[in-house]
Amino acid sequence: MKSRIEKVQAYLSENEIDAALITRNENLFYFTGSSPVLGGYLIITPDESTFFVPELEHEQAKEESSVPVEKFKKLDELYEHFKRFKVLGVEGSMSLSFSNQLKEKAEIKDLKIIDELIKESRIVKTPQEIEVIEAACKIADMAMMVALEEISEGKTEREIAAKMEYIMKTHGAEKPAFDTIIASGWRSALPHGVASDKRIEKGELVVIDEGALYGHYHSDITRTIVVGSPNEKQKEIYEIVLEAQKAAVEAAKPGMTAKELDSVARDIIKEYGYGDYFIHSLGHGVGLAIHEWPRVSQADETELKEGMVITIEPGIYIPKLGGVRIEDTVVITKNGARRLTKTERELI
């Protein structure tokens, strides 16, 4: 089987690109096994690859990187080195400033965006990657347990998030996978209600959406609860979201498209008359980035394959009243989706 670097090299030869320049930390880690704090510059040509890192990072990168490492002091040295390339493959996220410098100082004639190649490589996870994501999901489950125990009338959203993030970190997480969302009452109708100083009140819906970054990989889980007894409306939308989420987890399998999977949940919510309140896509890929490929949405016809890791997270949001979202991170296996986040879903 071709290595990650070999796949890039084959692509370069086929597309007449002299070299690929990789600078995003997540891609540096993916291709070399090392992601220097101060940044690095990975050059892959059809024949060789070199990982340039700042002097201060040289020792550590040499230990971690599977690609030969060279140190540099100033970017000008790199520009000089890059002058032998005319056509350079780069990440689309590269800054306009840096791309201008490459044209001016390194005299690159043409910058070709190779995001598609990186996507094709990263979208299917290896068993080793899935193991790390599963470990990140375990930490997310622990943090969720803390949230379910700690949430009560009178506490602020922020103090709950603080406890959850403390548990993540003491269980090995580098940090939260994203700003922890604790959205209570009217704020639960905001799909991105980052924990605030709002106090949680009795009878409110509380959406808890969190994840951990562990070993460079992300996890993502959402649960929704009511503080005290739910009312009829809260129960109704909870049941619909739960049905949609379970149906989508059941349905997910290799060979169907991301769009088809989105439809499984969306059709159920529509049938109950809440289609206009499910205002985002069903999910997204998870890996070295918290949001990656595929997008599980009406706009993405990517075919699901064994080894893809995605979230399944339908929601219903009723302005002012509140919202419900239930989300798991799952891996696509030949037998269907396997949940990597395992917190109980019957919470209302």
Add this chain to the structure above:
Amino acid sequence: MKSRIEKVQAYLSENEIDAALITRNENLFYFTGSSPVLGGYLIITPDESTFFVPELEHEQAKEESSVPVEKFKKLDELYEHFKRFKVLGVEGSMSLSFSNQLKEKAEIKDLKIIDELIKESRIVKTPQEIEVIEAACKIADMAMMVALEEISEGKTEREIAAKMEYIMKTHGAEKPAFDTIIASGWRSALPHGVASDKRIEKGELVVIDEGALYGHYHSDITRTIVVGSPNEKQKEIYEIVLEAQKAAVEAAKPGMTAKELDSVARDIIKEYGYGDYFIHSLGHGVGLAIHEWPRVSQADETELKEGMVITIEPGIYIPKLGGVRIEDTVVITKNGARRLTKTERELI
């Protein structure tokens, strides 16, 4: 006095730029008072300004923004809108992908990077901004107090960091200003030793470098301690770094250049024969970004002005043996530098 937006407008007129497009969250907050989670697009022309935000963010942006807000569904609507511009001023951090889209879909002829204009505006802080940074510094001082109390033989760096970040968050911080550094023993010789699973041992130097993000602004402080009694070498380098740090804080004043300030500390460390072990610049500006202007280094001849907020953080790093760094965030006043982080510096 001209408003922030008016300054941009004057610049556009002088430089024959049809409009500025701002998309970085920190700049959106700076110019509008709002920074939507899902992103936004601020257009400033010489005569008017409009803040485009995704539908989901419309309500909140309307409440927060000092600039008229309009919602959009798809980027294509914006490209259509931007077609009336030929020359567009943009941030240098804009992605190559997006800049390509602006050229293709919005038919922009020329993208001019306006980072210098944004720098000129943001580099000097208003009294209101300094108040928020001072509040962020208070939280950093609290977290440092926790570190000084908690660090002891046998604990891991990560569990100390977890406690510090918990205190930050429960005291109002949105999150840590950057990945908390707890670097003990040989790791203290790494200037960026993010807290790891290493256990802290007796007799080790421990560098603690941390800050809080509060109200969109950052703080930054470093202290170094020894667990137990320091040896002669540890005492020696500590005293030198402390002398250099105090001298630079004493010397900082309006009218001198950033380079001159860097030299104050660097010369002292050189005199003691440790010049080769002070392997980074003396400091950096702090504000809506953790690292901003000026760079307090040999390469930056920016004149210090009243209202600039910078760090002063000399260090000595001896590979394998360990390192010492002492850092405060300070504001330049007409009477010199005022320390915003206030934790005691005599710790060894």
